Amino acid sequence: MKKLAEIFAASAALTLLTLLPVRAAEDTLQVVQQRGYVKCGVSQGLPGFSNPDDKGNWNGIDVDLCRAVAAAVFGTDEKVKFTPLSAKERFTALQSGEVDLLARNTTWSMHRDTALGVDFTGVNYYDGQGFMVRAELGITSTKELDGASLCTNLGTTTELNAADYFRTHNMQYEMVAFEKADEAVSAYNTGRCDAYTTDQSALYAQRLKLTDPKAHVVLPQIISKEPLGPVVRQGDNQWGDIVRWSHNAMLNAEELGVTSSNVETMKSSTNPSIKRLLGLDGSFGANMGISNDWAYHIIRTVGNYAETFERNVGKDTPLGIARGVNALWKDGGLQYAPPIR
Amino acid sequence: MSATWQPKPARPAPTHVVGVWGWMRQNLFATPGDVLLTIIAALALYYTIDVVFHWAIIDASFSGTDRTACLKEVQGACWPFIEAKFGQFIYGRYPEAERWRVDLVYLIGFVGLVPLLVPQIGWKRANVIFMLGPFPIFAFLMLTGGAFGLVAVETTDWGGLLVTLVVAITGIVASLPLGILLALGRRSEMSIVRSLCIGFIEIFRGVPLITVLFMASVMLPLFLPDGVNFDKLMRCLIGVALFSSAYMAEVIRGGLQAIPKGQYEAAAALGLGYWRVTGLVVLPQALKMTIPGIVNTFIGLFKDTTLVLIVGLFDLLGIVQFHFTDASWATPETHITGYVFAAFVFWVFCFAMSRYSIFMENRLSTDRD
Numbered sequence: 001m002k003k004l005a006e007i008f009a010a011s012a013a014l015t016l017l018t019l020l021p022v023r024a025a026e027d028t029l030q031v032v033q034q035r036g037y038v039k040c041g042v043s044q045g046l047p048g049f050s051n052p053d054d055k056g057n058w059n060g061i062d063v064d065l066c067r068a069v070a071a072a073v074f075g076t077d078e079k080v081k082f083t084p085l086s087a088k089e090r091f092t093a094l095q096s097g098e099v100d101l102l103a104r105n106t107t108w109s110m111h112r113d114t115a116l117g118v119d120f121t122g123v124n125y126y127d128g129q130g131f132m133v134r135a136e137l138g139i140t141s142t143k144e145l146d147g148a149s150l151c152t153n154l155g156t157t158t159e160l161n162a163a164d165y166f167r168t169h170n171m172q173y174e175m176v177a178f179e180k181a182d183e184a185v186s187a188y189n190t191g192r193c194d195a196y197t198t199d200q201s202a203l204y205a206q207r208l209k210l211t212d213p214k215a216h217v218v219l220p221q222i223i224s225k226e227p228l229g230p231v232v233r234q235g236d237n238q239w240g241d242i243v244r245w246s247h248n249a250m251l252n253a254e255e256l257g258v259t260s261s262n263v264e265t266m267k268s269s270t271n272p273s274i275k276r277l278l279g280l281d282g283s284f285g286a287n288m289g290i291s292n293d294w295a296y297h298i299i300r301t302v303g304n305y306a307e308t309f310e311r312n313v314g315k316d317t318p319l320g321i322a323r324g325v326n327a328l329w330k331d332g333g334l335q336y337a338p339p340i341r
Numbered sequence: 342m343s344a345t346w347q348p349k350p351a352r353p354a355p356t357h358v359v360g361v362w363g364w365m366r367q368n369l370f371a372t373p374g375d376v377l378l379t380i381i382a383a384l385a386l387y388y389t390i391d392v393v394f395h396w397a398i399i400d401a402s403f404s405g406t407d408r409t410a411c412l413k414e415v416q417g418a419c420w421p422f423i424e425a426k427f428g429q430f431i432y433g434r435y436p437e438a439e440r441w442r443v444d445l446v447y448l449i450g451f452v453g454l455v456p457l458l459v460p461q462i463g464w465k466r467a468n469v470i471f472m473l474g475p476f477p478i479f480a481f482l483m484l485t486g487g488a489f490g491l492v493a494v495e496t497t498d499w500g501g502l503l504v505t506l507v508v509a510i511t512g513i514v515a516s517l518p519l520g521i522l523l524a525l526g527r528r529s530e531m532s533i534v535r536s537l538c539i540g541f542i543e544i545f546r547g548v549p550l551i552t553v554l555f556m557a558s559v560m561l562p563l564f565l566p567d568g569v570n571f572d573k574l575m576r577c578l579i580g581v582a583l584f585s586s587a588y589m590a591e592v593i594r595g596g597l598q599a600i601p602k603g604q605y606e607a608a609a610a611l612g613l614g615y616w617r618v619t620g621l622v623v624l625p626q627a628l629k630m631t632i633p634g635i636v637n638t639f640i641g642l643f644k645d646t647t648l649v650l651i652v653g654l655f656d657l658l659g660i661v662q663f664h665f666t667d668a669s670w671a672t673p674e675t676h677i678t679g680y681v682f683a684a685f686v687f688w689v690f691c692f693a694m695s696r697y698s699i700f701m702e703n704r705l706s707t708d709r710d
Contacts, residue, residue, distance in 0.1 A: 044653075045666030052664055054425045056434040056500075083497070084653060084663075182676070189673075208408070208671035318408060318668045 028100055028232070028239035029073070029289050037079040040066035041099035044084040047205035048313035048321070049105045049125070049228075058082050062103035064308040065124050065230055067301065068246040069101065072285075072294040077301035091116050094233060101243050102231040105201075112231075121244035123229040126325045126334050128222025129161050130200035132207060135217045137194070142221040149174040151184045151193040157224070158198050165223040185209055199226055204319045220324070241288050249295035251337035252277055253304035255328055260303040263296065276340050284340055295340070305335065397681075411672040419674045423682050426664050430682070433500015433660055439492060443503055446480045458697065460704060473514070496574035500655040502686065504574070508581055508646040508656065513639050515582035520589025525619065527594055538590070545587035550645050553580045558652040577649050585642045592634040596627030629705045636698035640691045658683045 032038055042050035042062055050060040067077035085093050085104060094102050095117055105127075106112070108120040131150075133139050142165075152158050154177040166173045176193050178184040185206045188196040196206070203218045210216055230247065232240045253259070256274050258266045266274055275281040278299075279292035286292055302308060305328075313321045327333025357363055369379045400417030402410045404424075411419035423430070432440050453472045456462040484507075487493030499507070526538030545553065557580035558573060600623050608622040628635070650659035661679040664670070 045663045047666050047668035047671060051666040051668065052429070052434075053667060053669070054429070055437070056429050084655075086651075086653070089653075205666075205668060205671065208668065209673050209676070211673050318671060 028236050029242065032073060032100055032239075036074075037081055038066065038070045038073060038101070039099045040069070040080055040082050041085045041090055041093055041102040041104055042066065042082050043104045044086060046105055046202075047208075048201065048317070048319050050082070050084075050103070059312060061125055061308055061312045062105060062230075064302050064312065065103045065243075065247060066101070068250060068298045069243055071297040071301045072242055072246045072249075073290055075291065075293075075297045077297075091118060091231075094118060094231060097233075100232075100239070104231075105228045106231055108227045108229050117234045118231050119234045119240050120229045120231055121240050122247045123227040123334075124247055125201065125228045127199050127201050127226040127228050128325075129158055129197060129224040129226065130203050130222050131219045132188075132196045132203045132216050133194060133219065135215050139217075139219070142219050142223060143169065143171075145173070145195060146171040147173070148195050149176055149193040151176050151178065151188040151196045152198060153177065153181055153184055154179050161224040162197055181206065182209075201313065201319075201321065204313070204321050208318055222325075238289055242290065245284075245288065245340075246294075246298060247305075248337035249277065249298050249340070250302070250305040250308065251328065251335055252340055253295070253299045254306045255330070255337070258299055258304060259307060260299055260301070263299045267296075273339070273341075282341075407669045408672050408675070411670075411674055416672070416674050418681070419670075419672055419678045422664075422670050422672075422675050422678055425670070426661075429664060430501045430657060430660055432503055433655055434498045435494060435500070435503065436492070436498070439486070439494055442483045442486070442491065442494075446483050450476065450480070496572050499574065501660045502657050504649065504654055505643075505646050505657045507574070508578060508649060509643045511578045512581040512585045512642045512646070516585035516589045516638070516642070517635070519582065519586035520593055521624070523586060523590035524593040524597060527590065528597060542587045542590050545584050546591065550581070550584050550648055551651060553584045554648060554652050556580070573652065574654060577652060577654060581642070581646070581649075585638065588638050588641075589635065592631050592638055593627060595634065596631035597623065599630055600626055629702075632698055632702050632705070636694055640694055643691060643694070644687060657686060 040063075042058065042060075045051050046060070046062075048060055049062045050058055053059050063082065066080050066082065070080035071077040073079075083093065083099050085099070085102070090102055090104050090106065091112075093099050102118075103124070105125070106120075107127075108123060112118065113120050131142055131145065133145075133148075139145065145166075150162055150173055152162065152175065159175065159177055162173070162175065174193075176184075176187065178187060181198070181202075184196060184198075187193060189210050196203070198206070200218060200222055207213045207216055207218065230243050232243055252273075256271065256277060258274060258277065263278070267278055267280065269275065272281065276284065278296045279285055279294065283292055285294040288294070303311070309323065309326065310316065313319045315322065323331070323333060325334045327335065329336040353359070354363075357366055370376050396417040398417070400413070400415050401420055402413065402416070402418070403420050404410065405421040406425065410421045428437070428440075432443055435443060453468060453476055457465065457468050457472065482488060483491070484499070484503075485494060485496070523538050523542055526534050527542065529535045529538070554577060557576040561571065561576055604622055604626070605618060608618040613621065646656055647658040649656050650662075655663055661683045662676075665676050665679060
């Protein structure tokens, strides 16, 4: 009888324990390690950033960043679960601990960084608002869009950015706004307007839905800054460091020419930068509370930044986005990672 | 020897009323107005069928492994997209190795349901008990797993038709008994019961389903103690069941009100109590009368399940839309094909329900006309 009571007490205590609030904010790394996987918030489907393949697996630049964080923490990129979040619920989900980090094409703005209790840890894709026009018009620059009619989505910053741009450059325009992106695209497709404007990465994706994608060009200029980056909860700097340096490790790997295919041979490299990157020298991983070969696992399983870019949105994918501003700093782009030393 | 009168054999009907031509003359070309209407209808039919036929078959692509299959000069439907994503549309991200569990639940559900629907087959009582008792438990254990050596599959991995069916069937099965109780409660003479039922019905009927789902997924966790986390799908199921039971209650109340007072009084005069009057005399008549309304609510509910997308569950329509974002399938025709597929699946289910309800109405009809 006494034994039965003990079992009851134990199971009651166990139930209570599982019911106790999970304090996610304090030590995310510990929580993640105990749980055994990273919970990553992604979009509900954005081509090239986080979208499903035929088997339902997640693909994309944002998805790869999540996998990189998992590889840094666990040594394998498989220990991650993705939660699709709408734009409205993304920050709430992060703050409530439903996800450990947000890699959801989220624009880094001062308001979000300072007022929402979250921290941005870098920029994994420099986006900006651009324009798509018919190739036959022969337009090569946004400056030539004077008098154009623009198709866009209703009530977004896109609309305001375009208004600002045309006013500051003293150009005439006519705005044709639609409730949904699909409507705007089909209106542009049928010739209702001269140009379609939205974030440049989305322009490439929408172009594939046009009757003849080759007859349309995405103008190279951008008229707004949309740095998209991963987000973590404010106040947990260790976890923030891990996310920040997971991205930086991929950039450094590209800079040093370390790829997923040559990472094993690179282990015998004498280059001190590579030795530090791969954890053969120093204790950079241990300083973040994870193993020293964290970056080695990222490169081994996910690859460097060039690999993830080309695999998901690059020239040989249907999207066909050029590196542009997302090239490394030494190639004239903006992607610049502080050194690992 | 008296000659018996022999009628002449009947002459055949005049040629202008028999055969195909006769039928056409009577039904299509009887008057100049008919001729005009027939021609207009035929033209409309011709153009519609022509367009659909070209789109769905002649100009369509049927095989391929990515978007290049659907980029012809004149491109119709992109069926390879459906083919490649079919598993996703039916099971969602349910692990491929575990999909047999879903199939098994479907199979057993089907085997249990068919004898229930065909009037000639007996064992109805045992069957009903099986379908309402052991089967849901079995389905729950099978689908969620985590016991008896089955791998646990979280409901966040469920999707596609699976979610649609789970939400719709739970809503349908729960809403009928709840709705009957609410309808009876609303007509009850006990004032507390009556006001509770009226309050419940009016609140849920006065709020859009989207709001109910948002409340279930966003508000409900706020009332629960910290860390207690209801499953998202479960929250939706409860929301949908409560919502549809409010509608069901009003449909059934319409039937209850149509029963003449004499029926109640006659039943009471036989010495039957409230529950027997209701169960033996009133409800059988009221339910029979409201079959069209009940099925209408079922069909509406089945289609309303698409709203669970807004709380982050991918039902059939949701998962079709989700896969539009796969750039390796992005073509001008992809989303049209996807929507047509989703519409067709919904239509098949709703049409089947509708036909069965007509069959049931005819069978239960006791009209003497």
